[in-house]
Every structure is written in structure tokens, then in C-alpha cells.
Ligand code: BEZ
């Protein structure tokens with residue numbers, strides 16, 4: 001086609017795709033380009049604006065490495081990661097939520113009642129609950145990959161003061177489906193905002209804060225893996241999470257437990273916690289694969 005116009009360019013693009021193009025690729029890429037073209041026509045995109053867009057993508061690529069995932073962050077702050085989650089939500093299970101860029105594989109085993117707090121100086125949080133199916137039956141043998149920030153709001157990969165697997169653990173539940181561990185109360189924190197995604201947040205007058213949360217990836221044979229997070233109901237950022245990760249069913253309540261009430265057995269910290277502590281009991285429901 002030599003007579004390309006602003007009105008026919010989208011159809012021309014589609015006609016350039018060969019017959020061997022897989023149908024799903026044709027559908028997804030075709031739709032993406034159609035929306036891109038419509039977007040450019042709708043806002044009458046200028047050369048200057050488009051060059052800024054290209055410079056942004058180049059800067060995002062430049063800052064990305066094994067530990068810095070600027071494009072994941074971009075998808076998160078644009079709400080795309082959450083939208084993809086929501087498109088595939090199953091109302092019979094616990095909602096999924098963003099994985100985020102700080103999950104690392106290979107977390108060490110965390111025994112039932114094991115401790116993630118280690119020597120960090122912060123009040124104890126006791127977290128427990130049941131991994132179950134939509135009928136409420138426990139799922140024996142489910143695994144929970146658990147991670148969170150340290151009390152300073154940093155994940156281990158962001159903080160030279162922490163070891164690689166600090167505040168990371170992998171727990172396998174028994175026949176009763178129950179998990180239990182101790183840690184510290186997670187704190188609200190900012191997503192990395194020293195790169196091009198931070199520039200977008202600032203340009204839009206947005207803050208980089210996320211409400212405090214505990215991350216879980218829950219897996220069991222025969223069930224859909226669940227990537228999720230749980231948030232305390234009193235967090236100031238609950239209704240303004242910069243990555244749109246909060247869902248009503250992921251909001252939990254901390255119970256204030258008085259001094260002297262820490263379980264006398266069953267926990268790595270049993271016998272060594274005399275002070276008041278926080279407790280949360282939160283069940284996680286997996287749906288069949
Ligand atoms: C996180 O919760 O770890 C996270 C999620 C999205 C962007 C940045 C961090």
C-alpha cells in the first residue's frame with residue numbers, strides 16, 4: 001500500500017500480517033495497535049510528545065537490571081497489572097494481587113510456628129490461618145511463600161543491612177491446612193520513585209506509597225496458584241494504594257494481644273515473648289485448577 005493515510009493506516013497494519021500469524025497474536029497485537037493508533041488520533045499526538053514517550057521507554061530500559069524491574073513497576077502504577085488480575089478473578093477464591101518486583105525465589109523453609117523477625121527490634125506479629133478450598137476443607141500440603149519488608153520499609157534486595165532471605169520464608173501446611181509464623185508488623189512504604197516511573201508519578205501529582213502488607217504465593221497440587229497480599233484495615237493508604245492492589249477481601253484485622261498471652265508452645269518464640277503482641281488470623285482460599 002503506497003497510499004497510507006491517517007485514517008487507513010490501522011487497516012493497512014492489519015493487512016501486513018501474514019496468514020501464518022497465530023490467531024491469538026493477530027487478535028492481541030492487532031487490538032493493541034488499533035488502540036495505539038486511535039489514541040494518537042484522539043489526542044493528536046505531536047512529534048515532541050512522542051519523542052518524550054520514546055525517551056521514557058529508553059530511560060526505563062536503562063535503569064532496569066536483575067533487581068530493578070522498571071517495566072513491571074510501570075505496569076503496576078498504570079493499573080495494568082491489577083487489571084489483568086481482575087480480569088481472571090475467581091469469586092470462589094481469595095482475590096489475587098500484585099506480585100511486585102521484590103519476590104525472590106528459593107526462600108528457606110519456615111517451620112510451623114517459625115520466626116521471620118530474627119533480631120529485628122520491633123513488636124511481634126503472630127500470623128496464622130488456614131489454606132482451604134472453596135467448600136472450606138483444608139488443603140493439606142499447600143505451600144506458602146511469604147515475604148515482607150523489614151521495619152525500615154525496605155525489602156532485603158533494597159537494603160545492604162539485610163541478608164538475602166531476610167523476611168522471606170516458605171512454609172508447608174500439614175493435614176489441618178494451617179499456617180503459623182511470627183514476624184514484625186509490616187509498614188507502609190514507597191515504591192521505587194527515583195527513576196522514570198517516579199517522574200510519571202510526580203508529573204501526575206501522585207504519591208508513591210503502598211499500604212503495609214504481607215505477601216503470599218500459595219500453591220497446592222490441583223489448585224490455581226494464588227499470588228496475593230493482605231492489608232491491615234487501619235492503614236492510612238488502604239484507599240490510595242499507588243499500585244491498585246487492595247481488594248475488600250484482602251483487608252485483615254490485627255488483634256492487640258496483652259502481655260503474657262503469647263502461646264506457651266508451638267512457636268519458635270514460645271517462652272521468649274512476654275510483651276504485648278499483635279495477632280492476625282487470615283484464611284486463604286484456593287480454587288481448583
Ligand atoms: C510490592 O508490594 O512489593 C510492590 C508492588 C508493586 C510495585 C512495587 C512494590
Ligand code: FE
Pocket residue numbers: 100102213215
Ligand atoms: Fe510489597
